Amino acid sequence: MSIKNICCLGAGYVGGPTCSVIALKCPEIKVTVADLSKDRIAQWNSEKLPIYEPGLDDVVRKCRGKNLFFSNNIEESILEADLIFISVNTPTKINGNGKGRAADLKYVEGAARIIADVAQNNKIVVEKSTVPVRAAESIANILIANQKPGVTYQILSNPEFLAEGTAVNDLLNADRVLIGGENTEAGREAVEKLCSIYEHWLPRKNIVTMNTWSSELSKLAANAMLAQRISSINSLSAVCEATGADVSEVARAVGLDSRIGSKFLQASVGFGGSCFQKDILNLVYICECLNLPEVAAYWQQVIDMNEYQKHRFTTKIIESCFNTLSGKKICILGFAFKKNTGDTRESPAIHVAKTLLDEGASIKIYDPKVDKEQIDEDLTNPYVCENPENYRKRISIYTDPYTASKDCHAIVVCTEWDEFVDLDYKKIYGNMMKPAYIFDGRKILDHQALINIGYHVQTIGKRL
Ligand code: UDX
Ligand code: UDX
Ligand code: ADP
Numbered sequence: 001m002s003i004k005n006i007c008c009l010g011a012g013y014v015g016g017p018t019c020s021v022i023a024l025k026c027p028e029i030k031v032t033v034a035d036l037s038k039d040r041i042a043q044w045n046s047e048k049l050p051i052y053e054p055g056l057d058d059v060v061r062k063c064r065g066k067n068l069f070f071s072n073n074i075e076e077s078i079l080e081a082d083l084i085f086i087s088v089n090t091p092t093k094i095n096g097n098g099k100g101r102a103a104d105l106k107y108v109e110g111a112a113r114i115i116a117d118v119a120q121n122n123k124i125v126v127e128k129s130t131v132p133v134r135a136a137e138s139i140a141n142i143l144i145a146n147q148k149p150g151v152t153y154q155i156l157s158n159p160e161f162l163a164e165g166t167a168v169n170d171l172l173n174a175d176r177v178l179i180g181g182e183n184t185e186a187g188r189e190a191v192e193k194l195c196s197i198y199e200h201w202l203p204r205k206n207i208v209t210m211n212t213w214s215s216e217l218s219k220l221a222a223n224a225m226l227a228q229r230i231s232s233i234n235s236l237s238a239v240c241e242a243t244g245a246d247v248s249e250v251a252r253a254v255g256l257d258s259r260i261g262s263k264f265l266q267a268s269v270g271f272g273g274s275c276f277q278k279d280i281l282n283l284v285y286i287c288e289c290l291n292l293p294e295v296a297a298y299w300q301q302v303i304d305m306n307e308y309q310k311h312r313f314t315t316k317i318i319e320s321c322f323n324t325l326s327g328k329k330i331c332i333l334g335f336a337f338k339k340n341t342g343d344t345r346e347s348p349a350i351h352v353a354k355t356l357l358d359e360g361a362s363i364k365i366y367d368p369k370v371d372k373e374q375i376d377e378d379l380t381n382p383y384v385c386e387n388p389e390n391y392r393k394r395i396s397i398y399t400d401p402y403t404a405s406k407d408c409h410a411i412v413v414c415t416e417w418d419e420f421v422d423l424d425y426k427k428i429y430g431n432m433m434k435p436a437y438i439f440d441g442r443k444i445l446d447h448q449a450l451i452n453i454g455y456h457v458q459t460i461g462k463r464l
Contacts, residue, residue, distance in 0.1 A: 003029060003124075003193050007081035009111045011035035011044055011070060013051055013167070013274070013343065014128060014160050015087030020059045021171040023068035025201040032069045034077040044070035052342040052369045055168035075118045083124040083193065085158075086111045086139070090129045092278050101285040103132050103278070112139045116146035119153075124190045126156045130223075130275060132282050133216045136180070154190035156181045157212045159219035164273065165340030174198075177207045180215025220283045224299055227276040229264040231305035237267040237461030238312060247461025248443065267461040269352065269414060269441030270310040272337030274345040277303060310348050314355040316458055317439050321410060326360030329433070331405040334415025334442075335367035335375055342369035348441070349414035350378050353395075354385070356412075362394040366404035368417055372397045402428060410437035416444045429453050 006022065008015045011033045023031040035041050043050035049060060060068065071077055078084060088107040093099050108129060115125060125143065127136050136155050143153045157180035162170040177198045181191040195207050210218075237247040247267045255262030271277075280299050287296035318325060337347035344350065353363055357379070365375055375397055380388035398404035401420070405411055405428050413420055421444055429436055438450055440459040447464055450457045457464050 001082075003082045003197060005029065005081050006031045006083050006085065006197075007077040008033045008085040008087050008128075009035075009074065009078075009114070010085075010087035010089065010107075010129070011037075011040050011050075012087065012089060013164060014162070015085065016044065016049075016051060017053055017056055017059075017162065017167040018087065018128070018160060018171060019085070020056060020063060020068060021168060022197060023063040023066075024059050025172075026197060027067055029197070030067050030069070030080075031063075032071055032077040032081070034071050034074045036072070036074070038072055041070050041072050052340075053167045054165070054340055059168060074114055078115055078118045078123075079120065081123065083126060083197075084115060085126045085128045087128040087160075090131055090278075092281060098285050101281040103130075103135075103282050105131065105135060105138060108135060108139065109142060112142040113146070116143050119151050120148070121150070122152045122154075124154045124156060124193060126158045126194060127216075128158055128160055130159065130219055130279055131216065132286055133213055133220070136212045136216060152186070154181065154186055155212070156190055156194055157215040158194060159215060161219075161222065164343055165338055172201065174202055174206060177202060178215045178218055179207065179209045180212040181209065183211060220279050220286075223275050223279040224283050224302065226264050227271055227280055227306070228299075228302045230266075230268070230271045230276075231302045231309075233265045233267045234270065234309040234460075235305050237309070240461040241463060244463055250461075267443065268309075268348075268416075269313045269460065270306045270348040272344075272346040272348050272350075274343070277306070277346050310351045311355075313348075313439070313441055313460065314352055317352075317356070317410065317412060317437075318359055320437055320439075320456065320458060324360070325356055328361050328409040329407055330356050330361045330363050331401075331408040331411045332356075332363055332365045333367075333401055333404070333411060333413045333420050334417050335365055335370045335378075336415050336417075339415055339417045340369075342367075342371065342374070344370055344374055344378050347378070347414070350384070352412060352414055352441070353379055357385075357391050357394060362396075364396050364398060364404045364408060366398045366401045367415065368419060402431070406431045407433060408436075409433045410439060412439045412441065413444065414441050416442035420444060421446075425450055425455070426453055429455060 008019045015033055019031045019033045040050050088111050090103045093102045093104040136157050140155045179191050179194050181187040191209050198207050240247040251265040254260055255265050280303055284296045284300045335349045356363055380391055385391050435456050437456045443459055447457045
């Protein structure tokens with residue numbers, strides 16, 4: 001029997017877009033996205049979705065109320081479903097064994113326990129959150145230990161590779177879908193059922209099946225290798241600044257080798273996002289637990305290089321401003337971890353803002369999609385600062401870049417939003433303190449034009 005009813009636990013950046021696209025492409029399947037958070041579900045059912053993703057509004061508008069539902073009724077959604085995606089958050093542990101590195105599986109475990117409590121018929125349970133290798137086994141252990149008579153489970157691993165800001169396109173045109181399952185008749189049957197969902201819009205050759213552990217490790221490996229490319233080019237950006245080479249020219253030359261390829265070679269202030277750092281820390285922790293310290297140290301270096309890059313950039317700002325920021329106003333353009341998203345998780349802008357605040361600066365922030373409340377939370381939570389009031393009185397958030405930059409000594413570009421390229425920098429210059437500085441952490445601006453206006457300009461991987 002084919003899948004008629006899907007439920008997804010977790011209405012976040014992964015669960016929401018993934019299930020919306022499944023609903024769009026599989027009109028005969030009822031898809032319910034269930035979350036514990038009443039607020040989140042209310043937002044998914046409103047005109048303003050809880051996440052900004054180009055193209056997502058259209059998809060949701062087409063399907064919501066027809067075959068796509070957002071609900072807080074987790075029990076009912078599980079009861080009805082033939083297949084359940086677990087798409088809950090997997091933050092890094094903040095306490096105990098593996099603190100700061102291991103994945104905290106409490107939400108995954110919570111989801112598995114609810115399924116075990118509620119299910120009354122056979123279910124295919126699909127692990128979609130990024131989870132450390134062997135998490136499927138933990139899910140299986142919980143489900144099997146609490147199994148009711150007449151109920152069987154098949155557990156599959158189906159890691160998600162969408163990137164934020166391009167989620168809908170990534171889902172519609174996925175390079176590949178990975179499905180890991182048990183190599184038994186029932187396991188293969190479950191894998192086939194999940195394949196048939198994706199085959200509604202993807203060619204079979206793009207759907208790759210493998211054993212569960214390979215599938216789980218592939219997700220960590222893909223993110224680790226993508227982040228490694230960024231750390232590699234960022235490490236070379238330091239060499240460029242020291243020698244007079246231009247990292248964009250180096251990246252272009254290197255990327256033309258088809259064995260290397262041109263993507264993910266954009267030097268920057270550093271990578272952010274909810275996945276790269278978390279997944280690598282996880283990989284490092286797993287390697288240590290497997291008694292592979294050399295492997296752990298190798299991957300840790302990708303994180304260390306990213307910290308170094310962020311530090312190098314802020315040091316450049318401080319040094320250029322005569323080694324003192326006390327009493328100065330600095331405008332931060334962009335707070336999201338990349339363009340076309342409102343997400344700020346692990347955003348390099350947080351590091352930049354915190355460092356400038358610690359140096360005594362007042363900061364004026366503009367981002368087209370990040371909410372004021374989010375910025376406030378990111379800069380004043382206890383992990384970032386000890387005295388939130390001291391920070392708060394020096395942070396102001398604006399809804400346009402012109403007022404944000406007025407009376408500032410410097411502008412710091414932290415996110416590569418397209419709209420920053422075409423701002424009227426002449427007008428902005430007129431309203432800034434002099435000498436006026438621009439630090440382009442994303443290499444998106446026309447540096448020569450800015451120098452001609454009168455700015456002092458610095459960027460990554462190139463001496464100007
Ligand atoms: C290399 C570069 O490829 C070439 O562009 C440069 O001009 C000279 O150095 P070469 O050393 O001749 O060429 O061979 P290459 O095919 O790069 O292999 C180098 C080594 O890496 C070999 O020992 C090869 O067996 C090994 N290798 C290569 C792997 O172990 N795995 C791979 O996936 C690829
Ligand atoms: C990443 C993976 O790309 C995706 O496959 C996985 O499912 C989740 O993690 P995401 O974090 O959403 O996606 O965005 P991504 O485009 O990978 O960018 C991550 C960070 O790297 C951003 O801060 C981005 O600005 C930075 N980056 C990316 C660079 O600094 N240079 C680059 O060349 C590419
Ligand atoms: P991701 O980026 O991986 O999608 P998010 O943090 O955006 O992660 O979303 C995860 C969602 O999962 C949150 O909205 C959270 O409320 C939800 N969640 C956590 N545990 C459960 C659970 N047991 N059942 C349903 N939803 C859950």
